Amino acid sequence: MKLLLLHVDHIEFKAKQKTKVAEQVAEDMLAGRAEEALAAFVAVEKADEGNAKEVVRRAAEEIEKVYSQVKAQRVVLYPYAHLSSSLAKPQIAVEVLKSLEEELKARGYEVLRAPFGWYKAFELRCKGHPLSELSREIRVEEEKKESLALKAEKKLKSEWYVLTPEGELIPAQKFDFSGHEGLRIFYEYETKGTRAVTEEPPHIRLMKEHELVDHEPGSDPGNLRWYPKGKLIKKLLEQRVTQLVLEYGAMEVETPVMYDFAHPKLSRYLHRFPARQYVVISDDKEYFLRFAACFGQYLMMHDMTISHRHLPLRLYELTHYSFRREQSGELAGLKRLRTFTMPDMHTLVKDMEQAKQEFLRQFRLSMRWMEELGLEYEVAIRFVRSFYEENREFAEELAKLIGKPILIELWDERFFYFVMKFEFSVNDAQRKAATLSTVQIDVENAERFDITYVDEHGERRHPLLLHASISGGIDRNLYALLEQAYLRAKRGEKPSLPTWLSPTQVRIIPVSEQNLAYAEELLAFFRKRRVRADLDDEAATLQKKIRNAEKEWIPYIAVVGAREQEGSYITVRVRSTGEQVRMTKEELAEQVERENEGKPFVKLPLPERLSQRPRFRG
RNA sequence: GCCUCGGUAGCUCAGCCUGGUAGAGCGUGUGCUUGGUAAGCACAAGGCCGCGGGUUCAAACCCCGCCCGAGGCUCCA
Numbered sequence: 001m002k003l004l005l006l007h008v009d010h011i012e013f014k015a016k017q018k019t020k021v022a023e024q025v026a027e028d029m030l031a032g033r034a035e036e037a038l039a040a041f042v043a044v045e046k047a048d049e050g051n052a053k054e055v056v057r058r059a060a061e062e063i064e065k066v067y068s069q070v071k072a073q074r075v076v077l078y079p080y081a082h083l084s085s086s087l088a089k090p091q092i093a094v095e096v097l098k099s100l101e102e103e104l105k106a107r108g109y110e111v112l113r114a115p116f117g118w119y120k121a122f123e124l125r126c127k128g129h130p131l132s133e134l135s136r137e138i139r140v141e142e143e144k145k146e147s148l149a150l151k152a153e154k155k156l157k158s159e160w161y162v163l164t165p166e167g168e169l170i171p172a173q174k175f176d177f178s179g180h181e182g183l184r185i186f187y188e189y190e191t192k193g194t195r196a197v198t199e200e201p202p203h204i205r206l207m208k209e210h211e212l213v214d215h216e217p218g219s220d221p222g223n224l225r226w227y228p229k230g231k232l233i234k235k236l237l238e239q240r241v242t243q244l245v246l247e248y249g250a251m252e253v254e255t256p257v258m259y260d261f262a263h264p265k266l267s268r269y270l271h272r273f274p275a276r277q278y279v280v281i282s283d284d285k286e287y288f289l290r291f292a293a294c295f296g297q298y299l300m301m302h303d304m305t306i307s308h309r310h311l312p313l314r315l316y317e318l319t320h321y322s323f324r325r326e327q328s329g330e331l332a333g334l335k336r337l338r339t340f341t342m343p344d345m346h347t348l349v350k351d352m353e354q355a356k357q358e359f360l361r362q363f364r365l366s367m368r369w370m371e372e373l374g375l376e377y378e379v380a381i382r383f384v385r386s387f388y389e390e391n392r393e394f395a396e397e398l399a400k401l402i403g404k405p406i407l408i409e410l411w412d413e414r415f416f417y418f419v420m421k422f423e424f425s426v427n428d429a430q431r432k433a434a435t436l437s438t439v440q441i442d443v444e445n446a447e448r449f450d451i452t453y454v455d456e457h458g459e460r461r462h463p464l465l466l467h468a469s470i471s472g473g474i475d476r477n478l479y480a481l482l483e484q485a486y487l488r489a490k491r492g493e494k495p496s497l498p499t500w501l502s503p504t505q506v507r508i509i510p511v512s513e514q515n516l517a518y519a520e521e522l523l524a525f526f527r528k529r530r531v532r533a534d535l536d537d538e539a540a541t542l543q544k545k546i547r548n549a550e551k552e553w554i555p556y557i558a559v560v561g562a563r564e565q566e567g568s569y570i571t572v573r574v575r576s577t578g579e580q581v582r583m584t585k586e587e588l589a590e591q592v593e594r595e596n597e598g599k600p601f602v603k604l605p606l607p608e609r610l611s612q613r614p615r616f617r618g
Numbered sequence: 619g620c621c622u623c624g625g626u627a628g629c630u631c632a633g634c635c636u637g638g639u640a641g642a643g644c645g646u647g648u649g650c651u652u653g654g655u656a657a658g659c660a661c662a663a664g665g666c667c668g669c670g671g672g673u674u675c676a677a678a679c680c681c682c683g684c685c686c687g688a689g690g691c692u693c694c695a
Contacts, residue, residue: 209629327694330693512652549656
């Protein structure tokens with residue numbers, strides 16, 4: 001339904017001539033006049049046909065809201081077809097208008113309704129204040145389906161257990177969590193939510209202070225701006241996860257970011273999910289922005305010719321970007337965004353045996369990722385109960401790999417498209433958890449999207465499908481790194497990022513201007529190596545420069561003065577140990593290169609001399 | 619989306635209750651200082667007090683609406 005709401009000094013209409021669809025009305029309804037009214041021009045649309053009741057209720061609410069804002073004294077309902085290009089059937093439109101009139105009257109408003117389906121002359125005078133002209137669109141359909149999905153989910157019953165590395169399955173309520181604080185926090189967050197902590201998550205302050213990421217008020221909430229240092233870290237994470245996944249055997253592809261709402265397979269799939277999408281209008285078609293690479297890869301797989309010899313078959317895309325129009329109140333810094341970057345891999349396998357093999361390998365790959373970032377994490381594995389019963393040893397094998405107790409959630413029935421998934425979660429400073437790595441065994445979508453392969457006997461068959469995000473959202477990985485750095489600082493340790501992710505790995509600080517030339521030589525030396533070095537050539541004291549470097553969490557601070565210049569060595573302040581070490585430039589370069597080994601390397605995207613470097617933020 | 623809190627210099631914040639010339643620290647610029655491992659000194663520039671409306675002789679301050687952020691609820695494919 002489309003609504004155009006005008007706050008008018010007066011409105012007057014007179015029906016002149018019937019159209020084919022004219023409503024039969026009493027003589028006295030053919031003309032009318034109202035003063036100090038809210039005139040509601042209404043077009044009832046096709047999409048309203050199945051949801052008349054809800055549309056009427058919502059329209060009445062909108063009108064009520066505006067009515068009280070502008071302090072009108074009566075409502076005039078005026079059928080106005082020209083607001084929409086997709087009109088409802090006239091009969092239904094009349095009914096909707098009548099019930100809207102009834103609804104408003106029931107809510108205590110004085111209502112005048114103009115007849116439907118007549119050519120009418122009308123005159124009005126709009127008040128012209130800021131609220132005096134408003135248009136509203138009321139769309140019920142998707143939300144209705146949405147709430148159905150939500151309801152079904154609410155009914156889902158599940159039970160929680162802890163599985164120890166020794167293979168013991170204990171109901172979570174009976175498990176003694178002492179010594180497993182991380183798991184306790186994770187469990188409590190998953191099952192009870194959190195207690196009220198009313199402070200800003202520390203990573204939000206850190207991401208700004210370190211000039212990594214910031215809010216962008218010029219965009220939709222949940223869309224962030226990335227400064228050079230943040231972009232560098234993001235790029236390194238993206239390159240590394242892509243590297244891991246390609247080495248594992250995935251084929252990298254790229255798929256569109258938007259899809260046709262009306263596409264039959266997509267729309268059915270879409271309605272299984274409660275979250276909302278961004279909508280893009282192109283000509284008169286509506287598209288939604290993808291929330292993962294699923295669709296693009298399904299549609300691609302559907303068109304592929306696949307033999308059993310090709311399985312397992314893996315497609316991968318770094319979704320730059322994925323979009324989820326989260327409710328505004330759910331957004332939180334880098335933890336929860338509306339636009340984010342996520343690696344998404346789908347693996348086709350011929351049977352459950354192969355699915356489990358792949359699941360295990362992807363589980364290990366995710367473990368490796370978490371280790372490379374130095375993140376502490378907790379593990380949850382969620383099963384449909386019957387599937388768990390058949391695969392106990394598999395669960396035990398996974399718990400053993402982790403080497404500490406993990407959470408198990410068992411669902412009585414399968415609501416989602418998967419029978420099993422794992423999640424690696426990190427706890428943050430507010431004792432909340434966020435999922436990073438996850439892999440799911442999907443038993444539904446290959447069939448839904450008609451993805452087939454030809455088996456040994458020449459028969460077309462539907463494969464099983466694994467969804468994998470080895471790192472989880474890239475943005476969220478930075479959130480985890482910052483939150484855990486903050487937690488370490490709270491315990492009295494120095495906060496830091498892994499060296500391979502540190503924007504500046506070596507900061508060269510000359511003791512005085514006399515040592516600047518020597519410092520420049522060192523800078524030139526590191527530039528030729530796989531080391532991100534920069535030079536503090538500002539006019540400040542040594543202490544001040546050290547302090548600035550410490551505040552930036554720089555892993556190696558190289559101080560060079562007359563002594564170093566003569567002895568051709570450098571004195572390095574090592575962040576991880578807090579020690580001052582005398583080293584040669586080669587030794588330092590080798591040390592950093594060792595820490596960069598196997599990781600992508602990107603040059604510092606900023607001027608090497610601090611005096612040449614602008615500030616992105618105070 | 620709902621509820622609560624916040625938005626003042628590039629940044630962090632005070633001022634608002636009790637309306638009357640807009641403040642501090644950091645950062646930035648300039649000058650002095652050339653300092654040996656976490657803040658050297660001085661001076662200066664820098665403001666649509668989030669936006670719109672209202673009340674008032676007068677609004678950063680009081681009232682209403684909106685926008686943005688954070689937290690809670692809800693939600694989290």
